Amino acid sequence: MDKLIAVIIPGEVCGGCDVSLVNLHEDLVGVLDFVDIAYWPIAMDVKEEDLEDLDRIDVAIFQGSVRTEKQRELIEYVAEKAKIKVAYGSCACFGGVPSLADLYEVMDLLRTAYRYAPSNREDNAIPAISEGSLGLPKLEKFNYRVDEVVDIDLFVPGCPPPKDIIAKLFGVLREHWETGKPITRGYVFASTKSLCDSCSREKPDVISIEDFVRPSQRVIDPKKCFLAQGIICLGPISRGGCGAPCVNSNVPCRGCMGPPEGVLDPGAKMVSALASLVKIMDEYSLSDEELVEHVQKIEDPVGLFYRFTMGLNRLVRLRRAEK
Amino acid sequence: MSVIRIDPATRLEGEAEIKIFLDEKGKVKEAYFQVVEFRGFEKFCIGRPVEELPRIVTRICGVCPWAHHMASAKAVDKIYGREPTITAKKIRELGYCAHILDSHTIHFYVLAAPDFLLPDARRNERNIIGVFKHNPELVKNVLKIRGMVTKIEELIGGKAIHPVTGLPGGVSKKIDETDRKIILEHAKEILKFSLYTVDLLRSIIEKKEVVELIERFDNLKTYYAGLVDRNNRVNFYDGMIRVVDPKGREVFKFDSEEYLDYIAEVSVPWSYTKMPYLKKIGWVGLKDGDNSGVYRVGPLGRLNASDGFSTPKANEYYNWFRDLFGKPAHNTMAYHVARVIEMVYASERLLELAEDEEITSNDIINLEGEFRGRGVGVVEAPRGLLIHHYETDEKAITRKVNLIIPTTMNNPSINIDLTRVATKFLGSSSVDEATINRVEMTYRAYDPCLACSTHMVGNRGVLIKIINSDDKIIAVW
Numbered sequence: 001m002d003k004l005i006a007v008i009i010p011g012e013v014c015g016g017c018d019v020s021l022v023n024l025h026e027d028l029v030g031v032l033d034f035v036d037i038a039y040w041p042i043a044m045d046v047k048e049e050d051l052e053d054l055d056r057i058d059v060a061i062f063q064g065s066v067r068t069e070k071q072r073e074l075i076e077y078v079a080e081k082a083k084i085k086v087a088y089g090s091c092a093c094f095g096g097v098p099s100l101a102d103l104y105e106v107m108d109l110l111r112t113a114y115r116y117a118p119s120n121r122e123d124n125a126i127p128a129i130s131e132g133s134l135g136l137p138k139l140e141k142f143n144y145r146v147d148e149v150v151d152i153d154l155f156v157p158g159c160p161p162p163k164d165i166i167a168k169l170f171g172v173l174r175e176h177w178e179t180g181k182p183i184t185r186g187y188v189f190a191s192t193k194s195l196c197d198s199c200s201r202e203k204p205d206v207i208s209i210e211d212f213v214r215p216s217q218r219v220i221d222p223k224k225c226f227l228a229q230g231i232i233c234l235g236p237i238s239r240g241g242c243g244a245p246c247v248n249s250n251v252p253c254r255g256c257m258g259p260p261e262g263v264l265d266p267g268a269k270m271v272s273a274l275a276s277l278v279k280i281m282d283e284y285s286l287s288d289e290e291l292v293e294h295v296q297k298i299e300d301p302v303g304l305f306y307r308f309t310m311g312l313n314r315l316v317r318l319r320r321a322e323k
Numbered sequence: 324m325s326v327i328r329i330d331p332a333t334r335l336e337g338e339a340e341i342k343i344f345l346d347e348k349g350k351v352k353e354a355y356f357q358v359v360e361f362r363g364f365e366k367f368c369i370g371r372p373v374e375e376l377p378r379i380v381t382r383i384c385g386v387c388p389w390a391h392h393m394a395s396a397k398a399v400d401k402i403y404g405r406e407p408t409i410t411a412k413k414i415r416e417l418g419y420c421a422h423i424l425d426s427h428t429i430h431f432y433v434l435a436a437p438d439f440l441l442p443d444a445r446r447n448e449r450n451i452i453g454v455f456k457h458n459p460e461l462v463k464n465v466l467k468i469r470g471m472v473t474k475i476e477e478l479i480g481g482k483a484i485h486p487v488t489g490l491p492g493g494v495s496k497k498i499d500e501t502d503r504k505i506i507l508e509h510a511k512e513i514l515k516f517s518l519y520t521v522d523l524l525r526s527i528i529e530k531k532e533v534v535e536l537i538e539r540f541d542n543l544k545t546y547y548a549g550l551v552d553r554n555n556r557v558n559f560y561d562g563m564i565r566v567v568d569p570k571g572r573e574v575f576k577f578d579s580e581e582y583l584d585y586i587a588e589v590s591v592p593w594s595y596t597k598m599p600y601l602k603k604i605g606w607v608g609l610k611d612g613d614n615s616g617v618y619r620v621g622p623l624g625r626l627n628a629s630d631g632f633s634t635p636k637a638n639e640y641y642n643w644f645r646d647l648f649g650k651p652a653h654n655t656m657a658y659h660v661a662r663v664i665e666m667v668y669a670s671e672r673l674l675e676l677a678e679d680e681e682i683t684s685n686d687i688i689n690l691e692g693e694f695r696g697r698g699v700g701v702v703e704a705p706r707g708l709l710i711h712h713y714e715t716d717e718k719a720i721t722r723k724v725n726l727i728i729p730t731t732m733n734n735p736s737i738n739i740d741l742t743r744v745a746t747k748f749l750g751s752s753s754v755d756e757a758t759i760n761r762v763e764m765t766y767r768a769y770d771p772c773l774a775c776s777t778h779m780v781g782n783r784g785v786l787i788k789i790i791n792s793d794d795k796i797i798a799v800w
Binding site for chain 1: 375484592
């Protein structure tokens with residue numbers, strides 16, 4: 001039987017998704033039993049013309065968000081040809097950390113990097129904008145999720161996707177290869193429920209806190225629920241199934257798995273989750289001003305609640321629609 | 324120079340390009356290593372609580388996330404004025420040694436070794452999958468060792484890729500005795516494998532045809548910089564920054580906090596990667612030599628800027644390296660050799676730390692200290708010196724971020740080197756795949772991490788374009 005022909009297509013990436021595949025270690029050898037990786041730029045000496053030479057693509061694995069026109073063109077070109085399209089990793093699925101840049105204008109990003117940073121010279125050029133750019137491509141205004149650019153069949157969340165979840169992806173692909181079982185469109189390889197649902201930390205029935213604190217401000221109890229210690233943890237709005245490496249290492253969840261089933265805007269959901277889950281001691285005796293003071297102790301809610309999911313932020317989406 | 328129009332036939336492009344410009348006679352005039360993407364971490368880290376940055380900046384690079392996590396954690400320690408406990412420092416260094424091995428094994432076996440092990444293979448087979456077909460036992464062994472390395476990273480960092488455990492003043496998670504024993508057993512195996520790797524490379528580079536090939540690559544006479552301990556030995560986690568001149572003499576030695584007195588960056592309109600240089604020597608453009616502030620970092624920079632290693636086997640190899648390439652070693656191909664010698668050091672140091680009883684202490688975080696609001700964290704990333712500089716307001720909210728990345732530091736040298744190699748190997752008319760591979764071997768020796776260099780994408784699909792004096796693309800690889 002012919003192997004599945006797979007290609008791995010980078011958008012705006014850090015390389016962590018690639019390494020997560022290398023880190024399947026010996027299991028990678030098992031994958032090569034039924035998958036022929038025809039294009040994987042980080043590991044293979046390939047050029048993009050090689051894609052044109054392929055007579056078919058069975059699986060396209062898209063990594064990273066979409067930031068430049070040429071990334072968009074590449075993704076569209078491959079999607080046209082590919083039978084099964086996979087969004088792999090948090091950037092492809094939700095925008096990821098780089099989508100925090102969507103809070104700013106492109107020129108702001110460039111000026112900060114090339115002019116304002118203290119080791120820069122005042123007369124520094126701005127790449128692609130200043131004279132003599134030798135064809136250097138300009139940036140698009142925003143980072144886009146891959147599913148905003150092309151239709152996606154399967155979603156593999158995580159930054160990077162955990163080993164068990166990658167194994168499930170290849171399990172489904174193997175079954176499809178062996179039996180022809182159709183792919184469930186829109187399937188997300190993780191739990192449908194929140195991380196809290198499977199968390200092993202001790203959680204009281206009623207979470208009652210004195211104040212919100214930052215992880216730098218106290219010794220963190222390794223057994224107790226973070227929220228019950230006043231530390232913001234994104235467990236309530238994050239998909240479980242990651243194996244909880246962060247909370248098990250005694251640091252709070254930052255939401256790289258994206259929202260659980262049914263949640264469209266994770267930040268908005270976090271606000272309502274906090275309101276319903278957490279009681280600030282004597283909450284009912286506090287004035288509105290005092291309550292606001294407490295809530296303002298949550299530093300940088302936008303950067304925190306949308307750490308990996310700015311691509312799902314409704315306000316950012318509206319702003320995009322305007323432009 | 325006029326702006327080059329890209330031929331529409333080459334619609335699909337790589338994320339970095341090498342453009343080689345020819346003069347009227349068809350001779351190579353200049354070559355540019357052009358990095359075409361950008362993400363903007365310096366801007367979007369602003370406004371974030373500074374203790375969150377070690378978990379954000381890891382996403383600059385998924386190949387060396389530990390380097391960014393460590394440099395960031397060290398900068399944040401300083402902002403909070405907290406000296407990490409002895410055990411915390413040891414735990415961080417242990418995890419970091421595992422990471423050096425992670426990154427170096429990926430580079431050597433996945434990215435570089437196919438050139439050496441399968442020099443005559445076709446382009447689309449000259450890769451790790453091709454090596455697997457050729458020598459499955461070797462690849463299985465590489466994967467097994469990488470499994471051990473990443474297991475150690477997971478035990479220390481929570482996750483092997485994008486670790487999470489660095490907190491201001493220490494780490495979030497201790498090592499218990501069971502973990503220590505696992506690490507110790509793995510470290511012994513890893514050391515054996517590192518020694519095997521040096522011998523493997525040695526057997527290749529001592530072949531006559533390889534010696535001749537290496538000798539054809541130019542010597543780039545640059546300055547070199549690296550982090551050294553009190554005895555001027557290589558150290559990945561901590562120390563002073565030492566700079567040597569093209570003759571190998573120490574010219575500067577400074578604390579990371581003073582980096583702005585020594586390092587500046589110029590940017591160019593044709594690449595998203597900047598051009599750092601030694602401020603006190605000055606920027607004279609893309610030139611090497613005593614009067615140019617261009618300096619190199621990474622395995623070659625570290626071996627040249629130091630007087631050896633603190634562990635016995637690595638130090639033996641250091642002496643062999645010096646005999647082979649001289650001191651300082653200017654040949655770019657020496658990067659590969661320096662890199663595998665560092666695998667030996669990282670393995671020996673890993674073993675030392677795993678044997679250290681203090682490593683399992685409960686004293687893993689210090690919350691005391693006088694808040695400073697400014698911090699510079701420096702480590703040796705696998706690809707060289709890495710600087711993270713943050714400033715905050717009084718509530719420890721980030722207000723300024725400056726990141727100087729090893730591949731960026733090597734960017735001027737990569738450009739000079741490519742022009743030289745292109746001039747030397749590309750004849751006036753004939754351009755074949757073998758000569759193109761020399762060009763590729765040059766940039767690959769630096770292990771350029773493009774994700775890092777503009778805080779953007781990975782090392783992938785580098786296109787080589789040859790452009791004639793009419794600004795027309797005449798060949799593309």
